[in-house]
Amino acid sequence: MSKSTPTDAELEVLxxxxxxxxxxxREINEMLSHEKxxxxxxxxxxxxxxxxxxxxxRDESSRTHVYKPLMKESDTQRTMMDKLLNSAFxxxxxxxxxxxxxxxxxxxxxxxxxxxxxDDQLENKKGDRE
Amino acid sequence: MSKSTPTDAELEVLxxxxxxxxxxxREINEMLSHEKxxxxxxxxxxxxxxxxxxxxxRDESSRTHVYKPLMKESDTQRTMMDKLLNSAFxxxxxxxxxxxxxxxxxxxxxxxxxxxxxDDQLENKKGDRE
DNA sequence: CTGTGTGTACGAATAATTTCGTAGTTCAAA
DNA sequence: TTTGAACTACGAAATTATTCGTACACACAG
Numbered sequence: 001m002s003k004s005t006p007t008d009a010e011l012e013v014l015x016x017x018x019x020x021x022x023x024x025x026r027e028i029n030e031m032l033s034h035e036k037x038x039x040x041x042x043x044x045x046x047x048x049x050x051x052x053x054x055x056x057x058r059d060e061s062s063r064t065h066v067y068k069p070l071m072k073e074s075d076t077q078r079t080m081m082d083k084l085l086n087s088a089f090x091x092x093x094x095x096x097x098x099x100x101x102x103x104x105x106x107x108x109x110x111x112x113x114x115x116x117x118x119d120d121q122l123e124n125k126k127g128d129r130e
Numbered sequence: 131m132s133k134s135t136p137t138d139a140e141l142e143v144l145x146x147x148x149x150x151x152x153x154x155x156r157e158i159n160e161m162l163s164h165e166k167x168x169x170x171x172x173x174x175x176x177x178x179x180x181x182x183x184x185x186x187x188r189d190e191s192s193r194t195h196v197y198k199p200l201m202k203e204s205d206t207q208r209t210m211m212d213k214l215l216n217s218a219f220x221x222x223x224x225x226x227x228x229x230x231x232x233x234x235x236x237x238x239x240x241x242x243x244x245x246x247x248x249d250d251q252l253e254n255k256k257g258d259r260e
Numbered sequence: 261c262t263g264t265g266t267g268t269a270c271g272a273a274t275a276a277t278t279t280c281g282t283a284g285t286t287c288a289a290a
Numbered sequence: 291t292t293t294g295a296a297c298t299a300c301g302a303a304a305t306t307a308t309t310c311g312t313a314c315a316c317a318c319a320g
Contacts, residue, residue: 011217063286084214114227118241
């Protein structure tokens, strides 16, 4: 069973929900409006569809419904990563990582953080097969 | 001017072209057939559209046209990476990298390779601002 | 010459996504 | 109580992507 990735419009909604926590359609639409023009009913429809798909859950106890995501941000990130990994990088995580860090303007702080993370990974690898 | 990312079907075609070099529709379709069922004219149409979009170039000098990609694999990878980075990781390359390496079964060899790469990156960072 | 195999062109059906108008409900202020 | 603002529901248009059937061109074997 492989997970499905949210569409672009859905991801925009999820990003707001992950950042702000459970929100109403109006709140989401308000945030999205900062980035681009988008009608209220457009956002509403997207969120209704997401609820039907099982991406969101909504609390209907008050007249103004409150939505919250059903998937963790990190799980969604992983799913999307895996898709990119397999569709564009032939499954090679190292190629992907180097592409991500390559000509990008990653800060030294970030690079240090990654190296620390990498050392941990290598540490955990000791005693493993392969 | 921001670059456009190929669709899923287009990416499948590009993957074959990058691996095999300039090819005919039949050759591409043959390769794609190994993975999934796909009609010849479907592949043809996709490649015609890609040519119209400027993703492919074709040599019509022989009756059987020969197609080749107009974008480098690495450029396309970067473009797709950037899109994922901005749409799902808030632009944080380190989050993305750690997600990629996290619970994934990356081999020790790969991790070593990445660390080497990382050290180079840090080396080049010396004397830079930030 | 004629049929068969291999090609391309093109239109159209289908599907998925995104966008938004309209209708109807509810609540509360005037 | 009437009115208007804020909501939800729903249908449908617009867009993009995917898939494939059909038509027609060309080459070459028989």
